[in-house]
Amino acid sequence: MTNPRKNHERRADMTNNALMRLNRVTRTYHMGEVTVNALKETTLDVYQGEILVILGPSGSGKSTLLNIMGGMDLPTTGEVFFDKHNLGLANDNQLTSYRRNEIGFVFQFYNLIPDLTARENVELAADLVDGPLAVADVLRDVDLADRMDHFPSQMSGGEQQRVSIARAAVKNPRLLLCDEPTGALDYQTGKLILALLVQINRDRGSTVVIVTHNTPIGDMAHRVIRMRDGAIAEIRENASPLSPERIEW
Numbered sequence: 001m002t003n004p005r006k007n008h009e010r011r012a013d014m015t016n017n018a019l020m021r022l023n024r025v026t027r028t029y030h031m032g033e034v035t036v037n038a039l040k041e042t043t044l045d046v047y048q049g050e051i052l053v054i055l056g057p058s059g060s061g062k063s064t065l066l067n068i069m070g071g072m073d074l075p076t077t078g079e080v081f082f083d084k085h086n087l088g089l090a091n092d093n094q095l096t097s098y099r100r101n102e103i104g105f106v107f108q109f110y111n112l113i114p115d116l117t118a119r120e121n122v123e124l125a126a127d128l129v130d131g132p133l134a135v136a137d138v139l140r141d142v143d144l145a146d147r148m149d150h151f152p153s154q155m156s157g158g159e160q161q162r163v164s165i166a167r168a169a170v171k172n173p174r175l176l177l178c179d180e181p182t183g184a185l186d187y188q189t190g191k192l193i194l195a196l197l198v199q200i201n202r203d204r205g206s207t208v209v210i211v212t213h214n215t216p217i218g219d220m221a222h223r224v225i226r227m228r229d230g231a232i233a234e235i236r237e238n239a240s241p242l243s244p245e246r247i248e249w
């Protein structure tokens with residue numbers, strides 16, 4: 001069952017409709033004598049309904065940025081707003097509720113619960129939120145209708161990633177955060193996974209952020225950010241994003 005509030009007016013809007021706003025955000029780690037500036041002063045709007053791809057070499061701050069967007073990490077300085085709410089002012093319960101209700105996460109290595117079937121993994125996520133989508137519908141959307149009762153160990157990497165996408169999508173989140181979603185998959189399977197993310201963006205209006213090393217994946221995005229050394233080196237808009245089937249790497 002769909003939550004009408006969450007589906008309200010979801011569409012790509014590149015003008016002034018920021019779903020998320022990062023204002024001069026930094027993240028610093030102190031390890032003994034060493035200070036690592038994982039994220040230098042970063043200001044960025046993430047627009048409602050867009051697909052945003054974040055590129056950059058290893059250690060450039062991509063995951064740090066994604067974790068801050070998802071409320072899994074907090075900035076050292078600066079402000080993060082989600083739909084005008086300042087996450088820096090949220091208490092632990094409010095941050096948990098933010099992660100649960102607004103965010104879907106997709107990880108490189110799926111992070112499924114091994115003792116639960118595909119259906120049960122997705123049900124667990126659905127049970128956490130108000131107004132989830134129907135579990136069976138979402139599993140059908142990712143083409144796993146006939147594998148619902150299989151355990152992760154009985155599935156290929158691509159199938160497990162599809163379960164993990166279903167687990168994120170069933171919450172009908174406003175923001176879907178994907179950290180190297182194709183990193184463990186072969187080329188063809190990777191493309192299928194990217195096509196699913198495009199489908200969710202198009203059909204459900206979820207804003208999708210994808211972190212990847214893989215430069216050509218940027219061609220499917222509405223906007224591409226290139227990170228270098230903890231900072232945004234470039235932001236590029238794609239007038240005509242390519243469908244994942246047409247991307248080659």
Ligand SMILES: Nc1ncnc2c1ncn2[C@@H]1O[C@H](COP(=O)(O)OP(=O)(O)OP(=O)(O)O)[C@@H](O)[C@H]1O
Binds near residue numbers: 056059063065213
């Ligand atoms: N918990 C931590 N403690 C100390 N340093 C950290 C921690 N997390 C990240 N860093 C450092 O912050 C910098 C940015 O890391 P981050 O994981 O964001 O990079 P990345 O671009 O996602 O890299 P990769 O593509 O390899 O995943 C790196 O120098 C990393 O070593």
